[in-house]
Amino acid sequence: MLKMKKSALISAVCAVFIFVMATAGCSNLKLKKGWGSDKKVNDGRGKIVIGLCMDTLQEERWQKDRDLFIERAKELGAEVRVTEAAGDDELQNKQADNLISQGVDILVVVPHNGVTAAKIVDKAHRDGIKVVAYDRLINNSRPDLYISFDNEKVGYIQGSYLLKHKPVGNYVLIGGAPTDFNAKLFRDGQMRALQPAIDKGDIKIVFDDWAEDWKASNARRLVDNALTINNDNVDAIVVSNDGTAGGAIQALKSRKLDGIVLVSGQDADLVACQRVVEGTQTMTVYKPIRKLARTAAEITVALAKGEDISDRANQTVNNGTADIPSLLIEPVQVDKANMMDTVIADGFHTYDEIYRNVPEDKRPPKK
Numbered sequence: 001m002l003k004m005k006k007s008a009l010i011s012a013v014c015a016v017f018i019f020v021m022a023t024a025g026c027s028n029l030k031l032k033k034g035w036g037s038d039k040k041v042n043d044g045r046g047k048i049v050i051g052l053c054m055d056t057l058q059e060e061r062w063q064k065d066r067d068l069f070i071e072r073a074k075e076l077g078a079e080v081r082v083t084e085a086a087g088d089d090e091l092q093n094k095q096a097d098n099l100i101s102q103g104v105d106i107l108v109v110v111p112h113n114g115v116t117a118a119k120i121v122d123k124a125h126r127d128g129i130k131v132v133a134y135d136r137l138i139n140n141s142r143p144d145l146y147i148s149f150d151n152e153k154v155g156y157i158q159g160s161y162l163l164k165h166k167p168v169g170n171y172v173l174i175g176g177a178p179t180d181f182n183a184k185l186f187r188d189g190q191m192r193a194l195q196p197a198i199d200k201g202d203i204k205i206v207f208d209d210w211a212e213d214w215k216a217s218n219a220r221r222l223v224d225n226a227l228t229i230n231n232d233n234v235d236a237i238v239v240s241n242d243g244t245a246g247g248a249i250q251a252l253k254s255r256k257l258d259g260i261v262l263v264s265g266q267d268a269d270l271v272a273c274q275r276v277v278e279g280t281q282t283m284t285v286y287k288p289i290r291k292l293a294r295t296a297a298e299i300t301v302a303l304a305k306g307e308d309i310s311d312r313a314n315q316t317v318n319n320g321t322a323d324i325p326s327l328l329i330e331p332v333q334v335d336k337a338n339m340m341d342t343v344i345a346d347g348f349h350t351y352d353e354i355y356r357n358v359p360e361d362k363r364p365p366k367k
Contacts, residue, residue, distance in 0.1 A: 048078040048106070048304045050297075051099030053092060053120070055112040055136075057084045059214075059243055061267045061289065062110070065135070068293035069108070076301045087213050089113045089179075096120040100127050106304040108132045108296065114139045114181040114319075132300050135292070137181045139319045144303060146317055146326040147296045149287045151182045155189025155240070157333045158264040161283050162236045163193055166262050168202045169235030172226045174219050174248060175210040176240040181319070183210065186240045186266075194238070206230050211244045219247030227255060236262040242272035242284055249280050268334055268343050273354045277336055286332040286342050299327065340364055 050073055057063055070080045081099060085092030092112055099107060100123060107124050109131060111117035118141035121131045130144040137146050162171075173190065176183030197203045207226035211218040219239065227234060232255055239245040245265035252258040258280045265272050266285035275281035302309050309325075316323035334342050344351050345367075355363045 048076075048301055049102075049104045050078055050080045050300055050304070051096070051102070051104035051107045052080050052082045053096050053099065053107060053109045053111075054082060054084045055092065055110045056087050058086070059267075060269050060271075061242075064289050065110075065293050068290055069297050072294040072297035073301065076297065078297070078301050078304070085112055087112050089116045092117065093119055097123060100124055100129060104129065106130045106132065106300055108134050108300055109138065109143075110134045111136050111138050111180075113179040115179070117141075130303050132296065132303065133324070134296055135182070137317060137319050137324070139181055140321050141319070142322050143319075143324055145299065145309070145313055146319075146324045147292065147299065147313075148182070148326070148328060149292065149331045150328045151185035152189040152192070154266055154285050154287070154331045155186035155191075156193050157189070157285050157331060158186070158238055158240070158266065158283070159190035159193030161333055161335070162238060162262050162264055163197055163203070165282065166203075166236045167197065169204075170206045170230060170233055171203050172223065172234050172237040173205060173208040174222055174237060174239045174244055175208075176244065177212060177214045178210045180214070183240060190238050190240075203236075206234065211240075211247070214241060214243055216243050216247030216250070219244035220251045221247075223248045223251035224254075227251065227257070232257065234261055236264075238264050241265060242267045242269040242281075245272060245281055245284075246275075249275065253280070266331070268348060270349050270353055273334075273339065273343055273349055274357055276334065277339060277354055277358055279336070283333060283335040286334045286346075286348070288329065288332070288346065288348075290346070290348070292329055295327065295329070340367060 054062060066082060073080045083095035085095060089112055107129055109117060109120055114137055117138045121138055121141035121143050124131045133143040133146045135148045175187050209222045211222060237248050239248050242265040245263050248263055249258050252261050262282040264283055265281055268284050268286040272281055272284045276284055299309055299312055313325040313327045315326045315328055317326045332342055343349055351366055
């Protein structure tokens with residue numbers, strides 16, 4: 001009788017062991033086949049910890065993103081751990097690995113390189129951690145969410161604005177970093193605006209290149225080359241952001257062409273807004289960063305809690321591997337005429353900051 005009981009006990013233990021192993025196998029299979037992470041979500045039992053992997057903090061725009069994101073996350077009771085890669089792909093991957101090893105609940109990544117950052121997504125998912133691609137899409141992987149602006153529309157606004165003000169002439173295209181998928185989206189939008197005029201022969205693209213790492217110095221060098229090749233016969237320069245617009249304007253200034261050749265930009269950086277009202281930069285595209293950063297913090301916390309976000313992330317963007325759930329915010333065209341009603345009205349920059357270099361009798365009245 002004792003022997004039979006012992007045998008039954010051993011059989012029961014083995015059955016439990018087999019069940020546990022089978023369950024674990026199914027769980028792993030589900031993680032490999034399913035979307036994103038199967039990590040048990042933080043359901044409010046402890047403080048949510050967010051890893052924020054920044055590409056760079058050297059530009060004014062990214063400092064604002066960081067500060068606004070942290071501010072909103074703290075309001076929601078979450079902790080944010082920030083890293084900066086200074087434009088180094090390998091370093092960004094190592095920093096993400098470190099955050100993963102610290103056991104963060106979720107990662108938010110501003111990728112320097114949308115291709116190599118796929119390793120971050122894969123590693124995080126293997127460790128059961130969800131990933132949000134912030135502002136820039138991560139390619140060849142399955143991030144759990146992409147939150148940004150409608151970046152193709154940014155490019156379309158740039159191209160159509162310059163075309164409206166210079167419908168005939170020689171155009172130069174200065175793209176952003178080739179490693180940034182957003183740079184491609186900007187170019188797609190720019191060409192959607194410009195192509196009909198190109199096909200009609202109204203405008204001619206006389207120079208086309210990309211500013212590595214979004215550096216103003218690279219943009220200046222490229223615009224210097226474009227001006228030299230074309231004997232200064234350039235009417236408009238479609239530049240993809242404000243930092244590189246600054247480099248383009250330096251090149252123009254050295255030839256006394258600043259304020260004559262049209263120049264686009266985006267981000268509504270303070271120095272760019274100053275250039276716009278002074279007349280050396282034609283326009284910028286204002287992307288309400290406060291809305292982006294605070295919304296990203298809110299939806300990241302919701303993801304970490306396992307909440308359904310499909311009502312907010314109700315769009316998709318294809319990254320080469322899959323259609324990624326996305327939340328895209330509308331950008332706004334800004335020039336001298338509507339600066340007061342956009343950037344200043346939103347409190348993004350102050351009236352006194354933007355018009356600092358404009359004589360008082362040339363400024364619009366304060367509202």
